[in-house]
Amino acid sequence: MRVINYLTISIIFSIVLQLSIEARPQYSLLQTYGAKCQSCHVNVHGGGARNFPGWLSRKDITAINPASIGIDGFYNFISESNTYFNDLLLFSMDTRFQTARWGRPDASRRDYMVMQVSPYFVVQPFDWMHIDLYYNFAYHIEPNKRYPGMEYYNASVYFTPFKDLPSIRAGYFQPPIGTKWDDHTLLVKRVSDQGKSQLLMPHDYSEWGIQIDYENIDWLGASFGVFGSENLSKNKVRDYIGNVKSMVNPNSLSYVFRLGVYPTLPGGYTSYMGGTLLLNGGLGFGSDGFYMKNDYLYVASLNFNIGISDKIALLTEYVTSEKQHSFTTDNFLIELNYQIFDYLILFARAERATTRQRIIDKDFYTNVNQYVLGAHINILPYIDLLPEYRIYDRELAPSYQSQWAFQIHLFY
Amino acid sequence: MDKNEINNNRRDFLKKVGTFVGVTISLPVISSVFNSCEQDENPIPQPPKELTQIDLNKYPPINTVGGSVKILLPGKNNNNPIILYRKSLDEIIVLSTICRHAGCEVNLPQPGKIELRCPCHLVIFSAENGDILINPISSEWSGEPLDKFNVIEFDKANNILKVEI
Numbered sequence: 001m002r003v004i005n006y007l008t009i010s011i012i013f014s015i016v017l018q019l020s021i022e023a024r025p026q027y028s029l030l031q032t033y034g035a036k037c038q039s040c041h042v043n044v045h046g047g048g049a050r051n052f053p054g055w056l057s058r059k060d061i062t063a064i065n066p067a068s069i070g071i072d073g074f075y076n077f078i079s080e081s082n083t084y085f086n087d088l089l090l091f092s093m094d095t096r097f098q099t100a101r102w103g104r105p106d107a108s109r110r111d112y113m114v115m116q117v118s119p120y121f122v123v124q125p126f127d128w129m130h131i132d133l134y135y136n137f138a139y140h141i142e143p144n145k146r147y148p149g150m151e152y153y154n155a156s157v158y159f160t161p162f163k164d165l166p167s168i169r170a171g172y173f174q175p176p177i178g179t180k181w182d183d184h185t186l187l188v189k190r191v192s193d194q195g196k197s198q199l200l201m202p203h204d205y206s207e208w209g210i211q212i213d214y215e216n217i218d219w220l221g222a223s224f225g226v227f228g229s230e231n232l233s234k235n236k237v238r239d240y241i242g243n244v245k246s247m248v249n250p251n252s253l254s255y256v257f258r259l260g261v262y263p264t265l266p267g268g269y270t271s272y273m274g275g276t277l278l279l280n281g282g283l284g285f286g287s288d289g290f291y292m293k294n295d296y297l298y299v300a301s302l303n304f305n306i307g308i309s310d311k312i313a314l315l316t317e318y319v320t321s322e323k324q325h326s327f328t329t330d331n332f333l334i335e336l337n338y339q340i341f342d343y344l345i346l347f348a349r350a351e352r353a354t355t356r357q358r359i360i361d362k363d364f365y366t367n368v369n370q371y372v373l374g375a376h377i378n379i380l381p382y383i384d385l386l387p388e389y390r391i392y393d394r395e396l397a398p399s400y401q402s403q404w405a406f407q408i409h410l411f412y
Numbered sequence: 413m414d415k416n417e418i419n420n421n422r423r424d425f426l427k428k429v430g431t432f433v434g435v436t437i438s439l440p441v442i443s444s445v446f447n448s449c450e451q452d453e454n455p456i457p458q459p460p461k462e463l464t465q466i467d468l469n470k471y472p473p474i475n476t477v478g479g480s481v482k483i484l485l486p487g488k489n490n491n492n493p494i495i496l497y498r499k500s501l502d503e504i505i506v507l508s509t510i511c512r513h514a515g516c517e518v519n520l521p522q523p524g525k526i527e528l529r530c531p532c533h534l535v536i537f538s539a540e541n542g543d544i545l546i547n548p549i550s551s552e553w554s555g556e557p558l559d560k561f562n563v564i565e566f567d568k569a570n571n572i573l574k575v576e577i
Binding site: 101102103104105106107108111144145147148193236238241243244357359360361362364389392393394396397398399400401402403404 | 448449450451452453454455456457482484486487491493512513514515517519531532533548549552553
């Protein structure tokens with residue numbers, strides 16, 4: 001009987017495996033391992049491979065005790081550790097299968113999608129160096145459901161030659177832009193438009209780059225990176241006279257700054273706040289001081305988050321951006337999470353996105369609102385179900401679009 | 413095997429059969445809940461179409477057969493550009509640039525070609541009528557042509573096009 005149960009679980013895993021680097025920032029407030037992303041992830045900006053504490057923090061969270069259905073042997077087998085060979089290798093994984101309505105808000109259809117089948121490998125041959133590898137096989141299963149600039153892999157090397165000094169990350173990886181979420185539909189990362197919402201930053205976005213991270217003080221995190229623009233340039237925008245052009249010049253450099261503050265609060269309260277800035281295009285210096293050279297793009301994000309561990313997480317983010325001669329955006333998000341049990345978290349999210357587009361000599365404004373009610377249900381260890389009810393409302397269009405969405409998330 | 417063990421096995425078996433039947437029966441219910449409370453938004457109301465005059469002298473590529481150009485008319489076509497395509501000396505086709513799959517903007521055809529390619533999912537439309545020529549995503553989208561606008565008059569002498577848009 002146990003063999004059959006193991007087989008069932010293996011089939012469930014493999015079906016979904018047949019079927020992105022994402023993060024759930026609410027966990028940084030709800031768990032007690034520390035609010036920094038690095039408390040649970042290898043990446044200082046969150047998402048991707050979970051380190052040992054990150055893996056430990058979720059491994060026993062479950063609605064159903066595996067022993068009660070006779071599959072504890074399977075879980076005992078995979079629950080020793082996520083590190084192997086004396087910490088030389090760390091293995092982590094995310095797989096997401098989703099059903100939702102896709103397409104224009106006035107003519108959508110239900111679809112089923114393999115979003116992510118991603119193993120992560122972190123190899124640490126020396127104390128002062130580790131290599132982070134990620135590959136999303138779902139891009140080969142569903143190549144038609146991707147947008148320009150999205151990337152299915154990244155690889156980078158972290159160097160920490162001295163414990164008290166900043167570490168250096170180099171390679172092909174995602175710059176730290178805004179809060180990292182596991183939802184690709186968030187308006188804060190979009191340029192809302194009358195027809196569709198265009199991506200501001202492609203999801204699973206990666207570029208060649210180098211980044212310095214400073215995480216040595218408990219209450220502070222900071223990064224500065226310089227990145228290429230090849231993938232960002234695949235994202236197209238329209239300028240004020242109607243020409244379609246690249247979001248940025250593919251040969252230009254993007255400069256990315258991140259600052260996070262993680263105060264220690266009494267009484268179980270948790271909090272973090274901070275911001276990021278991406279600047280593409282050169283800075284000039286004239287008689288009036290510094291100025292941004294022509295054709296610039298900037299994306300600035302501010303976040304403030306507060307919670308009570310094991311109870312509540314309130315997340316907010318404001319993202320503003322401008323592509324010169326094309327658009328400006330002002331997007332805002334607020335999300336409240338309420339943990340009923342450790343395996344059941346209810347959440348409600350509201351977003352508002354405003355885009356100003358200059359067309360020849362007139363400004364056109366688009367306002368879009370999105371509301372999501374949902375739950376994270378850890379039905380078994382490493383298996384998270386995510387039912388959601390979504391409302392999407394363009395203010396120019398009468399009525400609104402509403403839908404159920406459902407995601408199965410396997411993680412390790 | 414003693415009597416208790418047989419009873420336990422039978423109980424276990426009945427429990428599992430009951431669970432299986434219960435789940436099977438509830439699937440259609442779950443599916444109907446899943447599709448309830450769902451609706452699409454109404455299309456954005458378009459201003460009434462009006463006769464718009466386009467001076468083709470401003471766009472030299474359109475003066476040769478097979479030539480094409482994208483132009484932006486503020487307030488028209490949801491503020492998205494339109495495509496003018498010279499099908500013959502006497503006929504100019506006017507199309508929206510917006511693919512109705514995900515709302516991406518199609519590219520102009522290569523010189524001498526009629527294929528308008530959507531860069532997002534590589535659907536190819538005909539510049540001669542907006543119809544789909546190749547739909548590589550037919551499994552997920554049955555396809556809709558590009559919006560085509562009515563040409564009311566083409567004044568060849570003055571190179572002026574009157575379009576209902």
